[in-house]
Amino acid sequence: EVYTALAEMEELLETESVLITNLEGYIRVQEDKLNFLKNKMDEYQREHSDASHDITAYVSNPINAYLLTKRLTTDWRQVENLMEHDVGTDFLQNITQYRSLLKFPSDEDLNGAAVALLRLQDTYQLDTSSVARGKLNGIQYSTEMSSDDCFELGRQSYVNHDYYHTVLWMNEAMARMLEEPTNHTQSFTKADILEYLAFSTYKEGNIESALTMTNELLQLLPHHERANGNKRFYEKEIAQQLQLRKMKGDDGTDEMPKSDLPVAKSDPAIFDMTERRAYEMLCRGELKPSPSDLRSLRCRYVTNRVPFLRLGPLKLEEVHADPYIVIYHDAMYDSEIDLIKRMARPRFRRATVQNSVTGALETANYRISKSAWLKTQEDRVIETVVQRTADMTGLDMDSAEELQVVNYGIGGHYEPHFDFARKEEQRAFEGLNLGNRIATVLFYMSDVEQGGATVFTSLHTALFPKKGTAAFWMNLHRDGQGDVRTRHAACPVLTGTKWVSNKWIHERGQEFRRPCDLEEDHGEFAI
Ligand SMILES: O=C(O)CCC(=O)C(=O)O
Numbered sequence: 001e002v003y004t005a006l007a008e009m010e011e012l013l014e015t016e017s018v019l020i021t022n023l024e025g026y027i028r029v030q031e032d033k034l035n036f037l038k039n040k041m042d043e044y045q046r047e048h049s050d051a052s053h054d055i056t057a058y059v060s061n062p063i064n065a066y067l068l069t070k071r072l073t074t075d076w077r078q079v080e081n082l083m084e085h086d087v088g089t090d091f092l093q094n095i096t097q098y099r100s101l102l103k104f105p106s107d108e109d110l111n112g113a114a115v116a117l118l119r120l121q122d123t124y125q126l127d128t129s130s131v132a133r134g135k136l137n138g139i140q141y142s143t144e145m146s147s148d149d150c151f152e153l154g155r156q157s158y159v160n161h162d163y164y165h166t167v168l169w170m171n172e173a174m175a176r177m178l179e180e181p182t183n184h185t186q187s188f189t190k191a192d193i194l195e196y197l198a199f200s201t202y203k204e205g206n207i208e209s210a211l212t213m214t215n216e217l218l219q220l221l222p223h224h225e226r227a228n229g230n231k232r233f234y235e236k237e238i239a240q241q242l243q244l245r246k247m248k249g250d251d252g253t254d255e256m257p258k259s260d261l262p263v264a265k266s267d268p269a270i271f272d273m274t275e276r277r278a279y280e281m282l283c284r285g286e287l288k289p290s291p292s293d294l295r296s297l298r299c300r301y302v303t304n305r306v307p308f309l310r311l312g313p314l315k316l317e318e319v320h321a322d323p324y325i326v327i328y329h330d331a332m333y334d335s336e337i338d339l340i341k342r343m344a345r346p347r348f349r350r351a352t353v354q355n356s357v358t359g360a361l362e363t364a365n366y367r368i369s370k371s372a373w374l375k376t377q378e379d380r381v382i383e384t385v386v387q388r389t390a391d392m393t394g395l396d397m398d399s400a401e402e403l404q405v406v407n408y409g410i411g412g413h414y415e416p417h418f419d420f421a422r423k424e425e426q427r428a429f430e431g432l433n434l435g436n437r438i439a440t441v442l443f444y445m446s447d448v449e450q451g452g453a454t455v456f457t458s459l460h461t462a463l464f465p466k467k468g469t470a471a472f473w474m475n476l477h478r479d480g481q482g483d484v485r486t487r488h489a490a491c492p493v494l495t496g497t498k499w500v501s502n503k504w505i506h507e508r509g510q511e512f513r514r515p516c517d518l519e520e521d522h523g524e525f526a527i
C-alpha cells in the first residue's frame with residue numbers, strides 16, 4: 001500500500017500524469033474521428049439538399065448518378081467502419097500495461113486515506129465543513145471537497161462501522177449538494193444520503209431523528225420498501241420506550257431495522273480514554289508541563305565527554321527533568337539527512353509492531369508509517385551519525401540496533417507505546433541477545449508544517465519536530481525495570497511530511513557506562 005508513507009504517495013502523481021496524457025490522447029483521437037464524421041455528414045447534407053431541389057434533373061446527370069451511388073456504397077462503408085472502430089481499445093490497453101509499471105493505489109489505500117482524514121479530524125478537533133472547504137486548523141489550502149467527495153467519505157465511514165463520522169460527512173454531502181449546481185453525473189441522490197443518515201443516526205442512539213429522516217426519505221420515495229419497514233420499527237421502538245418510561249419492563253423481541261449497506265469489521269479501541277484525552281490535547285499543544293516542572297530546565301553546551309567536543313560542542317536542551325529527556329540541536333546536518341533519506345527510500349517497508357503474545361511482527365492501524373534499516377558500515381555518513389550518537393548518550397553503540405529511518409503517511413502516527421519490552425513480552429528482541437532497549441535517540445529529519453509531535457502522555461510533554469534535532473531519553477531504570485513514564489506517541493501528521501530516524505541502544509555493553517543498581521534511580525540525571 002502507498003498511503004502509509006508520503007514519500008511513496010509522491011509517485012502517484014507520476015501515475016496521474018501518465019493517465020492524463022493517455023486521456024488527452026484518447027480525447028484527441030476521438031475528436032478527430034468525430035470531426036471526420038461531421039465533415040462527411042456536412043458533405044452528404046450539401047449534396048442531398050442540392051439533389052432535393054430537382055430530383056429528376058439530378059439523377060438524370062450520369063455524373064450525379066455515379067456519385068450518388070458511390071456515396072451510398074464505398075463512401076458509406078468508410079463511415080460505417082469508422083463508426084464501428086472503437087478508438088478507446090488501444091488506450092485502455094495502454095492503461096492495462098501501466099498497471100504493472102506504475103504505482104496505483106488500491107481500495108485499501110482509499111480506506112486508509114479516508115480513515116486518516118477522520119483521525120486528523122478527531123485529534124485536531126477540525127470541524128467538518130472547514131475540512132470540506134479545505135481549511136485545516138485555520139489555514140486555508142487550495143483544495144475543496146465536492147458533495148461527491150463528502151458522500152464517499154461518509155460511505156467509507158459507514159463501511160467501517162463508524163456511524164459518528166458517517167453522520168458528519170453525509171450531512172456535509174447534503175449541504176454541499178444543495179449549494180452545488182445540479183449535477184447530472186452525481187452518483188447518489190438525496191434519498192441515498194437520507195438512508196445512510198437515518199440508519200447511522202439510529203445506530204448512534206437517536207431514534208426520533210432516525211424516524212424524521214426516514215419520513216423525509218419516504219416523501220421522496222413513498223414505496224421504498226426498506227424505509228417503510230424501518231419506519232414501522234422506529235415507531236414501535238419509540239412507543240415502547242415511552243411505555244417503558246411509564247412502567248418498567250421490555251420484552252425486546254423486535255426485529256432490528258434493516259440496511260443492505262455494506263459493513264466491515266471494526267477495530268477495538270486500544271488505549272483508555274484518559275490517556276487518549278491527554279494524547280490528543282498534547283498533540284494539539286493544549287497540555288503543557290507545569291511552570292514548576294519547567295523551572296529547573298536548562299540549555300547547555302556539552303564539551304567534556306570526548307576531546308572532539310571541545311571543538312564542536314553539543315547543544316543540549318533539557319525538556320524534562322525526571323525522567324531526564326533532552327534535545328540536542330544540530331545533531332544531524334542537512335547533507336546527512338539528504339543522504340539518509342536517499343538510502344532509505346528504495347527499502348521502505350510498512351512499519352510493524354511486535355505481537356506481545358507471539359513475538360511476531362505485524363502491521364497495525366495504530367502505527368502508520370514506512371521504515372527502512374541502515375547499517376553503520378554502509379556509509380561514512382552513517383558512521384559519523386552513530387559516533388555522534390555515542391557522544392550524545394555516553395553509551396556504547398556496539399549493542400545498538402541499526403538506524404531505523406521512518407517516513408509517515410497521510411495522518412501517519414504511532415499511538416502510545418513503550419520502546420522497551422515489558423516483562424510479559426518475553427520474546428521481544430529475541431535473537432539479538434543484547435538485553436532490553438535501554439535508551440532511545442530520535443532524530444527529526446524534517447520540520448512538520450502542522451501536527452506530528454512526539455508526546456509523552458504521562459509527562460504532559462510534547463516535542464514538536466525541528467529538522468536536525470534529536471531527542472534522547474533512557475527507557476530503563478538503573479535496576480533494569482522499564483520506566484513506564486517514558487510512554488510516548490507520534491501524533492498524526494496534519495500537513496507536511498514527517499521523517500525521523502530511531503537509534504535504539506541496548507543494555508549489553510553499558511555496564512561501566514551506566515552501572516546498574518538494585519534500586520530504581522530517583523531523579524538523578526542520566527547524563
Ligand atoms: O516519530 C515519533 O515522533 C516517535 C516515533 C516512535 O516513538 C517510535 O518509532 O518508536
Ligand SMILES: [Fe+2]
Nearest residue numbers: 417418419488
Ligand atoms: Fe517510540
